[in-house]
Amino acid sequence: MANKKLYIFGIGGTGSRVIKALTMLLASGVKLSNGFDTVVPIIIDPDIANGDLNKTGDILIKYQNIFNEVGTDNKLFGTKISTLRQLTDGNVSNLSNNFKFSVDGSGQKFGESIDYNGLDAENKALIDLLFSAENIEADMTVGFKGNPNIGSIVLNKIVDSTEYKEFTNSFNQGDAIFIISSIFGGTGASGFPLLLKNLRKEDSKVTNSNIISKSVIGAITYLPYFKISPPDEGEKVIDSSTFFSKAKAALSYYQHAIFDNKTLDAFYHLGDHSNNNMTHAPGEEQQKNDAHFLEMAGALAVVDFVDSINNLNHTIKEFGIEEEGKKLVFENLGATTKNKLSLPLSKLSLLQRFLENSMSYLLNSAGDFNNEAIKKDFYSSDFYKANFSKFLDYFNEWLNEMGNNDVSFDPFYDDSQDHDKIMEYIKGNPPKKSLFKNNAKGDIIIRELDNIANKGTYRFEKDPSKFLKIFDDVLENQVNNLLK
């Protein structure tokens, strides 16, 4: 059955970053199988100014703008990403069109959100038992700052939001759900079990509740994979030394609330023991953690979930690599992961490098691609300048951040190689050279672009689509030659 949707709930900062990684994989040509052709990312984060969330939102919008121009039958940018508003054709006026899920009460202090001062003495006493004075005074503008007990109260209200209602309205038989969260923080740890509980609850007042409650649901939960450096002065607001104890407590809760009840069809967990320190940033625009290899592994979990959706039986999976090390390249990954990633990532990276380092050669070329297929004014179009080029910058930044992180995933050499060595970029896969032919030069790409443009295969396509399809064919061929 085709035209199935995968709803992905990304909870908290980790959720945003995994959705970003998934967007990069979809852009590079990783495809979902089993008839899933649309991804609906829904980011749940009370910290609406969170740097990670806003960056992910911008990346998703750029991806959409590119997809809308190039159409569906592409490898690069070939999977549709939709907002809830787009699924409703804009019929729900107060529904945001930016992938973000509004969390009611998140802009207040916790005490205000539960009307602490308005409670009678008995209820106040109960609240005082469950929450510290600091909790009650906590400003939730920047999320729950590692306090899942606060988050569990606030996030329980998400089922009343317009976004949740629209999610249930748009859900069809065959659609599936995937939830991304971290277990060691605040928002993700509290949001995941609550969301799952609400999804599995059959409620006659909720549209399609009978379908949703029986749908296939997968989830990934991140065990600690980074630490937070203490702030420069004052008290620590997020204390990473508590990450493991919080993770253990949450896992224990998951055991009886989720695993024993078999409410999940697939559960993935990921973690790492590297000494990876993130700068302390309690939230808002300061929270921009560098991309990490594990976030890409999480995105692969989404792909694996869809691949194995017909064979799930409350499966629990871990992610592993072939050879452990501090600096990973494609060769260190397991065979399945390597096969899944090496071609698409290498293609998009080569495209980014080529357009950055070889553009002058392309624009000066007297060949068919530059003069017949794609004219020079294409490169000053909105599609190229505002969306495509910017998206590739994000992609490059994402790769660089993964390369600089601990553990490092750095399968490509520095992107500053000039046109004459542009094909020497995959670590461990140098281009073949002979006395008369230098396959390292970017000219080989221009030649192939001209060859395809000369055949006129895509002559009836619009420029953005033609541009992408021709490049896709060339990159596929060239990268396959390198990876042989």
Added chain:
Amino acid sequence: MSVNDLLAPAYEYFFNWDNYETLLSCAYDNNDYGKFGWLLLLTPMLLLILFYKVWEPMRRQRLMWLIILIIISIIGYAATTGILYNNECILDELGSYTGNQVNPEYFIFQMSMITVLYSFIMSIIYTLIIKRFSKHNSHNPF
């Protein structure tokens, strides 16, 4: 009409018949214009086919095209000079040159330069045709 007859006026046009009659007749009688014709027809065609279909340079494409045209011109110049220096009639004129009549060596130079001019024109015409069959130089030089 032979190639010799066809091309003779194209060369003779540049000369004063009264002064150059002997030398021009030598070239005509020896069928040299026919040889120039085949030279102008084949050399640019062969080299431009090699340029646009075999070599297909990717760097400094206009400069490379210009270099090909210069090579075609040099071949034209050298071949014309060679052909005329192998013309016995002109050699006789060279031997009997006293300084009072037209200098046969200067005549050979002039004829060679005319071939260069026609080679250039032929190259432009061929370029317009052959570049259409090129993939990487289809807009070289324009």
